[in-house]
Amino acid sequence: MRISTQMLYQISNNDLTNMQSQILKLNQQVTAGQKVLVPSDDPVNAARALDMTQTQALNTQYETNRKNANSSLAQVSSTLSSFTDMLTKLKSDVIKAGNQSFSNSERANLASELKSNFQEVLGYANATDGQGNYLFSGFKSTTQPFTLDGNGNAVYNGDQGTMSLQVDSTRQMDISASGQAIFQGNGQDIFQTMNNLISVLSVPVTEAANKADEQAANTFEYPAGSGQFPIQAYKTAQATLDATDPSDPNYAANFSAAAAAKLKSDAADAARTPVAGSQASLTRKLATFNGAFNTMIDNVGTVSASVGSRQNELDSLDAAGKVKDQNYTASINDMLGRNTADVSELISDLTLKQTYLSAAQKVFVSTSSLTLLNYLK
Known part of the structure; x- marks a missing residue:
C-alpha cells in the first residue's frame, strides 16, 4: 500500500497530539497527587471513594458534636462540683450551729450568711452554657429554670427532659440534667430546706424554754x-x-x-416533741437538716458520677473516631491513587512519556524533511 506524504504527516501529527494529551493528563495527576481525577478514570473506585468521603464527613461531624457535648458536660460538672462544695459548707454550718456554746447572736449571723448562700445556690440552679442556654431547664433551654414566688419559694419552670447530641453513629448522649431532679430531687428541696434552716437559726434559745423542756422531758x-x-x-x-x-x-x-x-x-x-426555743428543739431540728444535706450530697454525687462517666465515654469515642478517620483517609487514598507509590509511578510515567515525545518529535522532523529532490543531480 502506498502512503502519501499528507497521510504520513497526519498520522505523525495524531501520534504527537495523543502523546501530548497523555503528558498533560499525567502532569495534572502529578500536580494533584492522585491518579483518579474524574470518575471516568476509574468509575468503581471513584464511586466507592465518594461514599467513604461522605462517611468520613459524618465522622467529622460526630467529632464536632462530641466537642460540644464535652463542653456542656464540663459546665454541668463544674456547676455540680460548686453545688457539692456549698452543700458540704451548709452541713458544716449545721454542725457548728448545734454547738451549745454557740450564742444566739452567732446563730443569727449564720442565718444572715445563709441568705447569701441561698442566692448563690439559686445561681447554680440557673447556670447557663457558653451560648446562654440554661443547663438545668430540660428541653426548655431558653427558659430560666428556677424563679422565686411571692413567699420566697423556688418554683421550677423547666421540664423533665434532657438535651442530647448524636456523638457517634450508634450513640446519642444526654448533655444536660433536669434541675428539679438535682435541686429538688428525692424529696429534698434545697431552697425550702435552706429557708427552713434560716428560720430555725433565727429563733433564739432561751433559758426559760430549756427549763420548760427539761420539766416536760422528766414528766413525759x-x-x-x-x-x-x-x-x-x-x-x-x-x-x-x-x-x-x-x-x-x-x-x-x-x-x-x-x-x-x-x-x-x-x-x-x-x-416526744421538745419545747420550742429550747436547745433540745434546736438539736432535734438540726439533726433533720444534717440528714437532708447528706441525702442531697449523695444525690448530686450520683449525677456527677453519671456526668463523669459520659465524659470518659466521649474520650473513648474520640480516640475511636480518630482511628476511623485515619482508616477512611487511607482507604480513600488507595482508591484514588494518592499514596507515595502511586505518585512515584505517575512521575515515572510522565518522565517516560516526555522521553517518548522528544524522540517522536525528532523522528518527525527528520522524516518530514525527506524529499526526492535531495537525490536529483
Missing part, C-alpha cells in the same frame, strides 16, 4: 398511759451509777441498769 410518760417516765428514770439510774465506786460489788448491776434505762430514755426522747 412513755408509752402513753404506762405510768413510766423513762427520761427521769434514766437520770436517776445514771446518778446512782455515778455515785457508785467501780470497786463496789453493785457497780456492774448499776451499770447494766443505767444502760437499759438509757435505751428506754432514748426511745422516749425520740417520741
Whole structure:
C-alpha cells in the first residue's frame, strides 16, 4: 500500500497530539497527587471513594458534636462540683450551729450568711452554657429554670427532659440534667430546706424554754398511759451509777441498769416533741437538716458520677473516631491513587512519556524533511 506524504504527516501529527494529551493528563495527576481525577478514570473506585468521603464527613461531624457535648458536660460538672462544695459548707454550718456554746447572736449571723448562700445556690440552679442556654431547664433551654414566688419559694419552670447530641453513629448522649431532679430531687428541696434552716437559726434559745423542756422531758410518760417516765428514770439510774465506786460489788448491776434505762430514755426522747426555743428543739431540728444535706450530697454525687462517666465515654469515642478517620483517609487514598507509590509511578510515567515525545518529535522532523529532490543531480 502506498502512503502519501499528507497521510504520513497526519498520522505523525495524531501520534504527537495523543502523546501530548497523555503528558498533560499525567502532569495534572502529578500536580494533584492522585491518579483518579474524574470518575471516568476509574468509575468503581471513584464511586466507592465518594461514599467513604461522605462517611468520613459524618465522622467529622460526630467529632464536632462530641466537642460540644464535652463542653456542656464540663459546665454541668463544674456547676455540680460548686453545688457539692456549698452543700458540704451548709452541713458544716449545721454542725457548728448545734454547738451549745454557740450564742444566739452567732446563730443569727449564720442565718444572715445563709441568705447569701441561698442566692448563690439559686445561681447554680440557673447556670447557663457558653451560648446562654440554661443547663438545668430540660428541653426548655431558653427558659430560666428556677424563679422565686411571692413567699420566697423556688418554683421550677423547666421540664423533665434532657438535651442530647448524636456523638457517634450508634450513640446519642444526654448533655444536660433536669434541675428539679438535682435541686429538688428525692424529696429534698434545697431552697425550702435552706429557708427552713434560716428560720430555725433565727429563733433564739432561751433559758426559760430549756427549763420548760427539761420539766416536760422528766414528766413525759412513755408509752402513753404506762405510768413510766423513762427520761427521769434514766437520770436517776445514771446518778446512782455515778455515785457508785467501780470497786463496789453493785457497780456492774448499776451499770447494766443505767444502760437499759438509757435505751428506754432514748426511745422516749425520740417520741416526744421538745419545747420550742429550747436547745433540745434546736438539736432535734438540726439533726433533720444534717440528714437532708447528706441525702442531697449523695444525690448530686450520683449525677456527677453519671456526668463523669459520659465524659470518659466521649474520650473513648474520640480516640475511636480518630482511628476511623485515619482508616477512611487511607482507604480513600488507595482508591484514588494518592499514596507515595502511586505518585512515584505517575512521575515515572510522565518522565517516560516526555522521553517518548522528544524522540517522536525528532523522528518527525527528520522524516518530514525527506524529499526526492535531495537525490536529483
